[in-house]
Amino acid sequence: MQTADLRSANSCRRLVEKIVRKWGRIDILVNNCGGLPARGRFLDLAEKAWRDSFELNLLTAVTMSRRVIPFMQKHGGGRIIFVSSFVALQPGSFNPHYSAMKMALLNLTKHLSLQFAQDNILVNAVLPGNIHTEGWETYLLDKSRQERRDLSSVQNEEHERVVKAVPLKRFGRPEEVAELIRFLCSETGSFVTGASLMIDGGILKGV
Amino acid sequence: MDKGLKGKRILVLGAANGIGRSLALDLARRKADLFLLDIDKKLTVFCQRLNRYTRCQGYVCDLADHAQVADRLVFLLAKGGLDGIVYVVRGRQKYPYSDLDEKKWKKDLGLTVEAILYIIQRLWKEKKINSYASIVLLSSVLSQYAGAESISYHMSKSALESMCRYLTVEMGIHHIRTNILQLGHFVKDEFKERFYSKENTAYRFWLERVQPLRRVGHNVDAVGPITFLLSDQSAFMTGQTMCVDGGLTIQEPSKLVRDFLLEPRVKLDGKK
Numbered sequence: 107m108q109t110a111d112l113r114s115a116n117s118c119r120r121l122v123e124k125i126v127r128k129w130g131r132i133d134i135l136v137n138n139c140g141g142l143p144a145r146g147r148f149l150d151l152a153e154k155a156w157r158d159s160f161e162l163n164l165l166t167a168v169t170m171s172r173r174v175i176p177f178m179q180k181h182g183g184g185r186i187i188f189v190s191s192f193v194a195l196q197p198g199s200f201n202p203h204y205s206a207m208k209m210a211l212l213n214l215t216k217h218l219s220l221q222f223a224q225d226n227i228l229v230n231a232v233l234p235g236n237i238h239t240e241g242w243e244t245y246l247l248d249k250s251r252q253e254r255r256d257l258s259s260v261q262n263e264e265h266e267r268v269v270k271a272v273p274l275k276r277f278g279r280p281e282e283v284a285e286l287i288r289f290l291c292s293e294t295g296s297f298v299t300g301a302s303l304m305i306d307g308g309i310l311k312g313v
Numbered sequence: 314m315d316k317g318l319k320g321k322r323i324l325v326l327g328a329a330n331g332i333g334r335s336l337a338l339d340l341a342r343r344k345a346d347l348f349l350l351d352i353d354k355k356l357t358v359f360c361q362r363l364n365r366y367t368r369c370q371g372y373v374c375d376l377a378d379h380a381q382v383a384d385r386l387v388f389l390l391a392k393g394g395l396d397g398i399v400y401v402v403r404g405r406q407k408y409p410y411s412d413l414d415e416k417k418w419k420k421d422l423g424l425t426v427e428a429i430l431y432i433i434q435r436l437w438k439e440k441k442i443n444s445y446a447s448i449v450l451l452s453s454v455l456s457q458y459a460g461a462e463s464i465s466y467h468m469s470k471s472a473l474e475s476m477c478r479y480l481t482v483e484m485g486i487h488h489i490r491t492n493i494l495q496l497g498h499f500v501k502d503e504f505k506e507r508f509y510s511k512e513n514t515a516y517r518f519w520l521e522r523v524q525p526l527r528r529v530g531h532n533v534d535a536v537g538p539i540t541f542l543l544s545d546q547s548a549f550m551t552g553q554t555m556c557v558d559g560g561l562t563i564q565e566p567s568k569l570v571r572d573f574l575l576e577p578r579v580k581l582d583g584k585k
Binding site: 274283307 | 488525526537538549551556559560563
């Protein structure tokens with residue numbers, strides 16, 4: 107395991123060099139780096155918030171892919187997975203700087219999948235919906251603090267609000283997203299490239 | 314071996330040939346309990362072979378008579394419901410719009426959409442589809458496009474995809490998932506020898522040149538994604554289209570036209 111700040115190009119370069127020095131090759135790159143440095147509606151978000159979101163959600167994926175692809179080409183192929191979000195296709199009323207970058211990731215997926223298919227590098231994106239992560243817990247905690255309300259009542263209210271829109275009537279689990287990524291990286295997914303796969307319990311009917 | 318499908322009761326409609334046959338074989342090796350349907354009588358012999366691996370019941374039938382098929386399935390499933398349904402059946406007629414008539418239309422639409430629509434409805438009403446079951450419907454990238462022929466095929470695949478959305482919403486509350494597998498250019502295993510024969514080289518080169526992965530799909534390329542969608546590994550995926558086309562449809566039309574028409578000397582490895 108290595109730690110690095112992927113917003114720095116030098117840091118990405120050093121990370122990839124370190125891995126290749128140790129293992130000789132990189133077969134799979136999962137670009138899961140992302141997040142919300144600032145939250146808000148469109149008019150609340152200054153240019154800095156957009157730039158930060160661009161650097162964190164998109165540029166990190168671009169830089170890492172640029173560093174890793176030459177090694178994949180050299181070793182006969184590989185798999186790249188971008189972790190986008192269902193808000194890429196259906197943004198809400200908050201955080202447009204986040205959903206726009208996640209949409210850009212989908213375009214990048216298609217571009218790279220086409221450009222590097224001949225090198226046997228398969229590029230796909232996964233779009234998780236509401237997944238019960240630490241980020242969700244943090245959001246609930248922040249909300250209860252801001253609104254000075256009991257955490258459990260915020261939890262119940264938010265859980266009900268979110269789950270109401272999900273046909274499977276539940277949150278997703280992080281390991282379910284991991285299983286989808288594992289499938290895309292496995293031999294069984296060897297004819298899937300350029301795809302954007304939603305894992306959202308049916309919120310957005312992708313067909 | 315994926316233990317996740319062991320003992321799961323799975324119905325495959327269209328299992329005597331092609332992708333359905335390869336899927337049934339794979340599921341049998343994973344020890345799933347199988348219910349197989351097909352109009353082709355060789356299904357009977359195939360089921361006998363699969364019984365070496367697992368419990369397998371076959372039923373030779375014509376899905377045009379979907380009410381009778383549903384009756385029979387309800388009877389076969391007396392001891393318990395299904396954990397998975399895979400629909401591989403489709404109409405196969407080829408003709409342009411100008412030659413379309415009511416008979417052809419009804420046949421294609423009936424086989425591709427109506428049959429499975431009513432069979433699933435009946436099985437659901439009779440409580441023969443278990444909670445947490447997974448339904449996988451095979452469609453085609455052609456559902457998104459217009460072509461020179463097979464109008465009823467293209468339209469009925471679009472209708473199948475629309476049906477998937479409704480099943481997702483209505484059955485989701487019972488934790489039943491429905492997903493679509495949208496296939497690109499596939500050459501089934503039984504036609505592989507002919508496809509890769511020397512006489513077919515020119516056509517194969519021409520066809521493979523437009524595929525980003527420089528190859529067409531084969532049965533195994535569909536079987537893996539189907540088993541993934543049937544398994545609990547995809548338990549939060551529903552209402553989705555998984556496009557398995559080797560990247561064919563992400564290309565812009567002008568590139569496709571250029572590859573088809575303007576650069577005939579590009580070889581399979583992409584080098585001129």
